[in-house]
Amino acid sequence: MTSHSALQETDYQKIFLSGVALMDTRAPVEFQHGSFPTATNLPLMLDDERAAVGTCYKQQGQQAAITLGHQLVSGDIKAQRVASWLDFTRRHPDGYLFCFRGGLRSQIVQQWLHEAGVDYPRIQGGYKAMRQFLIQTTETAIYNHDLLVMGGMTGCGKTELLAELPNAVDLEAHANHRGSGFGRHATRQPTQIGFESRLAVDLLHKQQQNWRQLVVEDENQTIGRCALPPCLRDRMKAAPVIWLEAPADERLERVLKDYVIDLRGEFIQLLGDAEGQHAFAEHLLDSLSRISKRLGGLRYRQLLKKMQQALAHDDFTASLDDHRAWIQQLLQEYYDPMYQHQYRQKADQICFTGDGKAIRDYLSHLRSR
Structure with missing residues (x-):
């Protein structure tokens, strides 16, 4: 059986042509800067939490930042966010989740969903890769038509x-x-x-x-x-x-x-x-x-x-x-x-x-x- 960590999608064309719902796990400030037509923002960390983790990463390194992130998103806060993700997966069973690069944040969301009983695919490369795919799509379409x-x-x-x-x-x-x-x-x-x-x-x-x-x-x-x-x-x-x-x-x-x-x-x-x-x-x-x-x-x-x-x-x-x-x-x-x-x-x-x-x-x- 496929492990939850292997549930990744790289076919960006299929994702966008299908029009499936996307769970954007980036912080609200990132989402407000721009996302995709079918994306809903359900962040792992809010803006202030992300800023605190970023500062910690610069001053103390990755492991300390990860530890702080788990401290900030724990207890009732974690339970509320997992509940919102579970609700999304029930309403959109054919959807995907992503973060900025398809890295740690989306992996954590995927892991916590797995622990809650749902295996949900994440998009490899995340927002950055999908954004580049769409930029290339526009250029190709404009010059080929x-x-x-x-x-x-x-x-x-x-x-x-x-x-x-x-x-x-x-x-x-x-x-x-x-x-x-x-x-x-x-x-x-x-x-x-x-x-x-x-x-x-x-x-x-x-x-x-x-x-x-x-x-x-x-x-x-x-x-x-x-x-x-x-x-x-x-x-x-x-x-x-x-x-x-x-x-x-x-x-x-x-x-x-x-x-x-x-x-x-x-x-x-x-x-x-x-x-x-x-x-x-x-x-x-x-x-x-x-x-x-x-x-x-x-x-x-x-x-x-x-x-x-x-x-x-x-x-x-x-x-x-x-x-x-x-x-x-x-x-x-x-x-x-x-x-x-x-x-x-x-x-x-x-x-x-x-x-x-x-x-x-x-x-x-x-x-x-």
Whole structure:
């Protein structure tokens, strides 16, 4: 029979493609810096305990540090942590555990689980090896696939169209941000490492599906606070572009839905009616303030007045026309000129222009070639 210490997994591709749950036994501060899409943080040591053990290791050596660690995580504390690990293994019997390098911390967690009656596999090489695997996956996928970039004016429906394409990579979904000054969601963005991990796992799936070409939305170097990997950024700069077109009134209604109706709903669902409405209003005002220098003083004051008028309504439904007013001015005087300039800059790269149906037909033809 296989001993518990031999229960190790090194097939990182299988781990990420399966989407199984992962138990991240690193300290909370390490987890907050970045982990993997299906990981849950159930640490062996909390931040202060890890810091104390680290100091001991530097001053007195490994054995003294190990002894201190066992002293800090003992008795009721140990029992509580083992209980949380056992609960995880019951809920995710096909999962894995890992620490930073697949070393002492994950070995101890695996040993204590074994003593509690559960043999659970750990990932050899741990977080560091899996992180390197995902970085390499991204670079390989980007350079081994043809890339097609989808551009278009604000509100033309790029995100909706990408959702219909089986070979699309939705960068904004991975970054939890819509990519503009008003693009933040009610929930936080992932860390840079979290963003890169989500992207890499998506690319891994696309590789398995044998797509020859990938479609991404035209983005700046950063989506909110998440920076595109350099290899992707460089390929996007030189890739052919398809330009999605939509009527102005359709674009206005889509922006109203995305940045007002739906976003307000996000905040209310997260925080409740009163606090959610307040947070939504603060979000809009802050988003406008962030682009105030680029708007110029007069235009900023005009938009601010219209936005405040919309937010002053007690009846949200009655406020929609006032929201349309500031959105229309923002589109016409700020976003449209910006995207028209981008269109002219990318003129030599644009290989197709059309509405949603025309682009779907065009891409379907490309995939069938």
